[in-house]
Amino acid sequence: MEVCRCNAVKSVIVVGAGVIGLLTAYFLRQHGLDVIVVDSESGPAQGASYGNGGYLQTAVTDPWNAPGVVQLFAKAWLNGLSGRGDNSAFLTRTSALPGLLGWGLKFLKHANLQTYLSHTVKNMHLAQYSVRLIKKIAGQESISFSQSDAGALIIYKDEKGLSGYADIAKHVAEKGSRFELLDRDALLQKEPSLRSIAEELVGAVYFPDDYAGNCREFCEQLVTVMERQGVEFEFNRRVSGISSNGNAVDVRTDSGRHVADAVVVAAGNFSKQLIRPLGVKLPIAPAKGFSISVPMGDWPDRPRHTIVDMSQHAGVNPLGDVLRVAGAAEFAGMKPGIGKARIEYLVGLVKELFAEFADTIEGETCDPWGGHRPLSADGLPMVSATHIDNVFVNTGHGGMGWSQSAGSGKALADLIAGIAPEFGLSDFSIERFN
Numbered sequence: 001m002e003v004c005r006c007n008a009v010k011s012v013i014v015v016g017a018g019v020i021g022l023l024t025a026y027f028l029r030q031h032g033l034d035v036i037v038v039d040s041e042s043g044p045a046q047g048a049s050y051g052n053g054g055y056l057q058t059a060v061t062d063p064w065n066a067p068g069v070v071q072l073f074a075k076a077w078l079n080g081l082s083g084r085g086d087n088s089a090f091l092t093r094t095s096a097l098p099g100l101l102g103w104g105l106k107f108l109k110h111a112n113l114q115t116y117l118s119h120t121v122k123n124m125h126l127a128q129y130s131v132r133l134i135k136k137i138a139g140q141e142s143i144s145f146s147q148s149d150a151g152a153l154i155i156y157k158d159e160k161g162l163s164g165y166a167d168i169a170k171h172v173a174e175k176g177s178r179f180e181l182l183d184r185d186a187l188l189q190k191e192p193s194l195r196s197i198a199e200e201l202v203g204a205v206y207f208p209d210d211y212a213g214n215c216r217e218f219c220e221q222l223v224t225v226m227e228r229q230g231v232e233f234e235f236n237r238r239v240s241g242i243s244s245n246g247n248a249v250d251v252r253t254d255s256g257r258h259v260a261d262a263v264v265v266a267a268g269n270f271s272k273q274l275i276r277p278l279g280v281k282l283p284i285a286p287a288k289g290f291s292i293s294v295p296m297g298d299w300p301d302r303p304r305h306t307i308v309d310m311s312q313h314a315g316v317n318p319l320g321d322v323l324r325v326a327g328a329a330e331f332a333g334m335k336p337g338i339g340k341a342r343i344e345y346l347v348g349l350v351k352e353l354f355a356e357f358a359d360t361i362e363g364e365t366c367d368p369w370g371g372h373r374p375l376s377a378d379g380l381p382m383v384s385a386t387h388i389d390n391v392f393v394n395t396g397h398g399g400m401g402w403s404q405s406a407g408s409g410k411a412l413a414d415l416i417a418g419i420a421p422e423f424g425l426s427d428f429s430i431e432r433f434n
């Protein structure tokens with residue numbers, strides 16, 4: 001078990017008001033600590049937590065560096081070169097390659113079957129713990145976030161793909177999750193909204209324990225709850241530097257400084273540059289993705305489940321009255337925003353599933369959004385002490401941050417407060433990269 005490298009901690013600064021920072025702060029406050037959350041944006045969940053897919057995964061939480069990812073990367077680079085990249089699921093811009101080199105070598109080193117399966121199971125246990133906590137917090141604090149317990153369908157249009165995925169689902173089921181393999185008829189019975197593409201489908205893997213909900217709604221309401229509970233928030237404050245003298249940390253912002261017993265860096269992709277001057281290296285790279293949120297209006301046959309279409313590497317999720325459509329992975333640096341071509345790409349994804357409904361979409365009015373997943377080099381998050389006393393990190397959750405947020409926050413808060421974590425963090429320590 002990890003041991004806290006700090007004296008009794010009474011006060012903590014959390015850098016970042018994304019879902020990871022907020023849930024860390026929540027549990028620190030539950031332990032009675034004084035907590036200040038600092039974020040450079042004007043409110044919570046303005047980074048990767050803003051418009052994510054809303055999928056709370058609890059079974060196949062697999063890292064992106066699956067065996068064969070080299071070919072995928074090569075394809076992504078060719079997509080970038082061809083100029084048609086904005087229409088493809090994967091894209092790497094040549095200009096981003098130099099910045100990806102060190103991270104990319106580590107990423108590829110972990111792309112073997114043994115690591116892939118073992119990290120999937122580690123991620124799964126963290127996500128299961130986490131989703132249990134999210135439900136508990138929502139109940140205790142009366143947070144309503146368009147949540148759904150209908151479960152998730154991972155749909156396939158080819159037999160080979162479906163049976164390969166079912167093998168992985170079976171492997172993780174042996175370690176403590178549930179799934180059902182559905183043929184086409186069973187799939188259509190469960191999700192009649194897919195009837196218009198019945199002929200193309202071969203079946204699906206159904207995860208009955210997967211959950212869904214709007215991450216931003218959750219974060220916004222959690223901030224209100226935490227303010228009542230005494231957590232302080234400082235928005236529009238960029239943290240520019242962090243130091244520790246062994247007893248206390250000094251956190252400098254663009255308009256002042258804070259001294260506290262400890263700091264948690266939960267600044268998503270920016271964590272890397274914030275903590276590098278302390279000699280802490282975080283192998284994280286930004287993987288940009290996109291979403292639109294389409295009002296479903298009076299659509300009679302609207303989908304009930306989270307649906308991941310593996311032929312498109314993208315998902316749709318009914319979150320309340322809105323269909324969240326999310327997908328794509330771009331390695332192209334930290335450029336914000338979303339272009340017209342990407343919006344068309346997302347509308348095209350809906351067309352593949354629900355052609356009639358897609359015709360009614362006016363993409364540019366559907367809250368088009370682009371955000372950067374903080375992707376770790378080995379597919380596991382970094383929830384950890386560092387070699388600097390009182391300095392902690394909670395980042396690198398990639399495409400699973402919403403699913404793993406509460407578990408990561410609670411386990412790290414336990415560690416900082418000197419309470420034996422219910423969930424051991426040794427698999428998520430940054431020591432693994434040394």
Ligand SMILES: Cc1cc2nc3c(=O)[nH]c(=O)nc-3n(C[C@H](O)[C@H](O)[C@H](O)COP(=O)(O)OP(=O)(O)OC[C@H]3O[C@@H](n4cnc5c(N)ncnc54)[C@H](O)[C@@H]3O)c2cc1C
Pocket residue numbers: 015016017018019020021038039040041044045046047048049050051052053054055056057237238239240266267268269270271274287288289290291326327370371372373374394395396397398399400401402403404
């Ligand atoms: C398209 C897409 C779809 C996704 N779908 C899912 C999904 O379905 N399920 C799932 O589990 N996960 C999903 N994810 C992943 C998930 O959204 C992220 O892993 C998660 O939001 C990361 O949260 P975070 O708090 O680490 O980062 P962020 O939300 O980016 O928060 C970091 C915060 O730090 C602040 N910050 C940065 N630098 C500084 C500084 N110097 N000073 C002060 N503040 C600073 C930023 O303003 C930001 O608010 C998806 C991501 C994307 C992009």
